[in-house]
Amino acid sequence: MNDTRKRTAGYAVLVVAAGLNLRHPITSVASTLDAVTRHYGLGPPGVAVLSGLPVAMLAAGAVLAPALERWWGVERTLLGLAALLTLSVALRPASLTALFVGTVVAGLAMAGLSVLVPQMIREHLGGRIGWWSGVFSTSFGVSAAVGAGLTIPLVHLTGSLSLALSLWALPACALTAMAASVVIGGTPHRRAASAPAPSCARPTLLLGQVTAFFGAQAFVFFAVTGWLTSIYVDRGVPPMQAASLLALASIAGLPGSLGVSVVAARVRRQHWIIVAVSTGTVIGLVGVVWAPAVLAPLFVVTLGFCQGATFGLAMALIVLKADPSRPVAPFSAFAQGVGFALAALGPVLVGLVRWAGLSWAYAGSILIAVVVCQAIAGWTAGRSVVPTTSLPQPMEQPS
Template identity: 35%
Template sequence: MGNRGRIVLLAGFLLAAWNLRPALAGVSPLLTDIMGDLGLTPAAGGAITTVMVLCLGLLGPLAPALSARLGLDRTLLVGLLLLAAGVLVRSSDGLAGLYGGAALAGAAIAVMNVAMPGLVKQHFPARVGVVTGIYVSCLVAGAAVASSAMVPLAREWGWRTAAASAAVLALVGALVWAPQAFRPVSRGGASARRGRYRALLRRRTTWVVTAFMGLQSLTFYVMLAWLPTIFQDAGLSAEKAGYLLGLTNLAQIGATLTVPIHAGRARSQAPHVAAAAVLTMVGYAAVLIAPATLPWLWMIVLGIGQGASIALALLIITLRAPDPASVTALSAVAQSAGYTLAALGPAAIGLIHQFSGGWTVPLLAGLGLCVLQLGFGVRAGYPGPLGSIAGEHAVAEATPSPRSPGP
């Protein structure tokens, strides 16, 4: 593949990464309009996002099945097209379309989430850290842009058009990625896929990586759901609380762009994981102790910790398996369990807040989860034998690939 082909490949991959969050992040800013138009209760409105996040957890295993039949490149194209269809259905009339479209979009994002680390391993094996950092930065930036753009779009064109705008981005991504998707591919059989999963589920590393992925997702979604409310209860205005949440997203972009590059060059990612977890814990503790004192500083610290954590979780998934198919299988297990756990976190913290009458106990619970994240993350960060998930070698040492010129 020539330089032009590599540039188109990278551009299509990063456009796909940009599509991983707008359909999710764009719901919250429109929720008041959606509930008012359709006569939904707050619980029914919140269920739109809940359906999507649950699909991220429950339907991730579709990706290895699709990639075994179609190849990873075509699986990503299918995900982009399904995402566009789901977003359009979700924006149509009726509750069936609203929730059915949300489920379809969530399924598409689940497939794409799982396929992305395998695609990094397949197309950029010598630049795993760099490409992981760029693609996670695109993921975070896509969420931030979508959150900011929805209200102005809805004010001008209505919430349905605003929500449907995410389909345009997905279709552009599909168009750019299509030439890559229609290249000849080799596909593994169903028996090889079953053997890969059996071997994968027997290995301790799989469950350590899965626990780390789940816990960092959980601590992230807890803060995403409740930070504005915590700040408002501490006396800050709703507008300032929203700006502070946006500041956290900006800090995450900086962390996701830089941390995987350095961590991908290291033999062990444990020190990076430990630093990210500690920063997340400092952010939690500061919000607990002094939410209205220097809140901008706490949000920068929290954003760096959380952005680095998600980037490291995805990097470790890519590094710990020996080949693209094995990476996809590990990604399916880790992300399915992780997002299922993450979907339960905000509701659980809300219940603790309701019964405790304040934010002290919920935030202490969040700190406890951060401690668990630290423990499992450090263990996942040490290079060790995941073994051959594909059953081709007795042991495969998970170490970063040597550096070479970029794509």
């Protein structure tokens, strides 16, 4: 294997490793939310803030990432963010203050990674954008599933909630090591001085449509991720079984995320795909909130598959709809930054509905309305076509 292929393989592994660390810091807490509430003595407002805080930080971090990338380059910035993620996840269970501070830092780091990886895909893996966008978004689902499914068993195994949450720093540490190997073993890509990267994306109707679609799907995803376990616990499902349903939803999203991303990259217009998966999301939400609990696996799988597909579409649209003549990072930063800012309202709003004593039907109705907005934004964005012939191929770098 020559040096170019080795570097390409290194970037491919880094894409997967990054994705595998972008959801477990959230779902590990979400799946143990009742235990976290008791352990740290959180009141209802604190729980609502803790649920929405990671998403709010995803918005802030998405805006900051392009500036860091201009100073340090994609690879070095990714290395620094991976190290921050490792430290924040390791230290946040230490106390109530550390829990909130660590959640802030972890959210910022995850946002930066999420913005930079699409740039890396187009620069170094551009020959198969649909495939690698799908792999990246699918690895999010794996991260979410593992975080949701293993945290409670880790609590039982270690006898400590704090230790179980701290152990999720290990995969982040592995990501840091991989990023360091790419930085040390290769020549980080830098843009020519005559073509500096823009600090922000040019506002266009298409950018607004992609942003609205990304924000709506993230709003629903994080609301479901934060509260699905509590919904089923309130409906009489044992806590461990309820947490396993959250893991099941994440697992069900894996084939949807990968398969739909690949299909989306092969067609010029994606609007019908977006409408189809949005319809499936509505069906899943209706089943989760109103159907008998005995049917939970059926509707959780439906919801998880369609949410995974929707997220895969959102990440693919960022790469596919960005101007091929300009870096994708500013487009990605705007879509994810504003989108996550909207999404931060999801878990907070659902939490306030719960603590106001209202039934889950109110929360379900809100989420269904957001999915309708998601379908409208996705329809308009998916119908738009941008030139694709000038997308870069994987770069050859000097040995």
